[in-house]
Amino acid sequence: MDTGTHIVMGIALGGLATLDPVVASSPVTATSVMIATIVGSQIPDIDTVLKLRNNAVYIRNHRGVTHSIPAVILWPLLITAVIYPIFLEANLLHLWLWSFLAVFLHVFVDIFNAYGTQALRPFTNKWVALGIINTFDPIIFSMHIIAILCWIFGSNPGYTFLTLFIVLIGYYLLRIFTQRQVKINVKKKIPNATEVILSPTMRFNHWRIAVMTDDSFYVGRSHQHEIEIYDKFHRIPIPNTPVLAAAQKDKNLSAFLSFSPVFRWEVLELDDQYQVRFIDLRYRSNGHYPFVAVVHLDLNLNIITSYTGWIFSEDKLKKKLDILTN
Template sequence: MDTGTHIVMGIALGGLALADPVVASHSITTTAVIAGTIIGSQAPDIDTVLKLRNNAVYIRHHRGITHSIPAVILWPLLISGVLWLIMPDANWLHLWLWTFLAVFVHVFVDIFNSYGTQALRPFSRKWVALGVINTFDPIIFGFHVVGLLFWMLGANPVPTFLIMYIIMVGYYILRFAVQKAVKNSVLHTIPDADEIIVAPTMKFFEWRVAAISKSHHYVGRAYGRSITVYDKFDRVSIPDSDLVTAALKDKNLSAFISFSPIYRWEITEHDQIFEVRLIDLRYRSNDYYPFVAVAHLNEDLEVVNSYTGWIFSEDKLHKKLDFTPL
C-alpha cells in the first residue's frame, strides 16, 4: 500500500490496542504502543531509500528483505526495544505484541497489491502478488479516515475500528470475487489465453488486463465484465544472440526481468548504436507503455548507457540515457 494508507492503518491499530487492558490502563504504555504501531506500520518500507542509488537496485530489492519473515520478527524487536529505552515504564511485552501486529499487517496487506512482496523469504524469493487491491485504494483509505475522525470526535476507538476491520474483510472478499469475474470475462473474450494478469486501478470496476496466448500478447482494460482489447502483439521469443546476451547482463535489464512477468522486446539501431528495449505490458497508459528497460550497446557489444523505470515520453527517456537519435 502507499505511505498514507500505512500511516492511517498504524494509527487505527493504535486505537484498537486500547482493547488491551494493559495498554488502556497505563498512559505511558498507551503512548508507547501508539508510537510502536505507527512506526511499525512504516518500518518495512525503509527500503524506499534504495531509490536514491538507482532504479535497478530499487526494483530488484524494494519489498524484498525488509518484508521477509526474518524482518517481520526483527522489526518489532528493534522498534519496541528503542521505544522501551525512551519510555522504560511502558510494558515491553504488550508494546512488542502490538508493534509486531503493525509490522505483520503492513507486509500482509502489501501482498494484495499487483506489485507484491517477497514475504516468503528466506524460504522462497518468489514475489507474492495477489493483485486485488490497488497500491492506493480510496475506499480503504477513506474508511480509515472516517474511523479516525469518529475517534477524534469522541467515539470509542475499539468498537469503531473493530467494525471498520470487519467491513474491510468483507471488502477484500468482494475484491477477490470481482477479480475472478473479470478473469472469466477475459477468458471469454480471449479463449486461447494461457495466462491472464488483471491488475486493479483506483476505480472499483476498472482493471488493467494483460493476457498471453501461444501466439500473441493482449493488452486491454476491463470495465466491470466488459473487456476492451487495445493492443495485440505477436508473441516472439527474444533472440538468442550475442547482442541480447550482452544487453541482458546489464543491471537495469536484469532487474527489469526479475520483476516483470509479461513484456515484449524491440531491437533497433541508431547510427552504430544498438538499442535493446524491454516493455512491460501491464501498465498501458494513454496509448503508452511507461515501464521499460533500455540498453544502448556499441559495435563491440559494450553497454554505453542504460535505464529502467517509469518514463512517459520518448524525449524524457532520451534525456535519461543522454542520447539523441539522428
C-alpha cells in the same frame, strides 16, 4: 500500499489496541503502543531509500528482504528495543505484540497489490502479488480517515477501529470476488489464455489486463465487467543473439527482467549503436507503455548507457539516456 495508507492503518491499529485490557489500563503502555504501531506500519518500507542510488537497485530490492519472514520477526524486536527504554513503565510483552501486528499488517496488505512483495523469503524469492487492491485505494484510505475523525470527535477508539477492520475484511472479500469475476470474463473473451494478470486501478470497476497465450500477449482493460482488448503482440522468446546476450548483462535490464513477468522486446540498429528495449505490458496508460528498460550498445557490444523505470515520452527517454551518458 502507499505511505499515507500505511500511516492511517498504524493509527487505526493503535486505536484498536485500546481493546487490550493491558493497554487500556496503562496510559504509558497505550502511548508506547500507538508510537510502535505507527512506526511498525512504516518501517518495512525503509528500503525506499534505495531509490537514491538508482532505479535498478530499487526495483530489484524494494519490498524484498525488508518484507521477508525474518524481517517480520526482527522489525518488532527492533521497534520494541528502541521504544521500551523511553517508556520503562510500559508492558514489554504487549508493546512487542502490537509492534508485531503492525509490521505483519503492513506486509500482509502489500501482498494484495499488483507490485507485491517477496514475503516468503528466505524460502523463495518469488514475488507474491495478488493484484486485488491498488497501491492507493481511495475507499480504504477514506474509511480510515472517517474512523479517525470519529475518534477525534469522541467515539470509542477500540470499537470504532474494530468496526473499521471488520468492514475492511468485507471490502477485501468483495475485491477478491470482483477480481475472480473479471478473470472469468477475460477467459470467455480469450479461451486459450494460459495466464491472466490483472492490475487494479483507483476506480473500483476498472482493471488493467495482460493476458498470455501460447503464442500471443493481449493487453486491455475491464470496465464495469466489459472486456476491451487494445493490443495484441506476437509472443517471441528472447533469442540467444550476441546483441541481446550482451544487453542482458546490464544491471538495469537485469533488474527489469527480475520484476516483469509480461513484456515484449525489440532491437533497433542505429547509426553507430544498437538500442535494446524491453517493455512491460501490464501498465498501459493512454496508449503508451511507460515502464521500460533500455540499453544502448556500441557496435562492439559494449554497453554505452541504460535505464529502467517510468518514461511517458520518447523525448524524456532521450534526455534521461543523454544525462546518464554524460
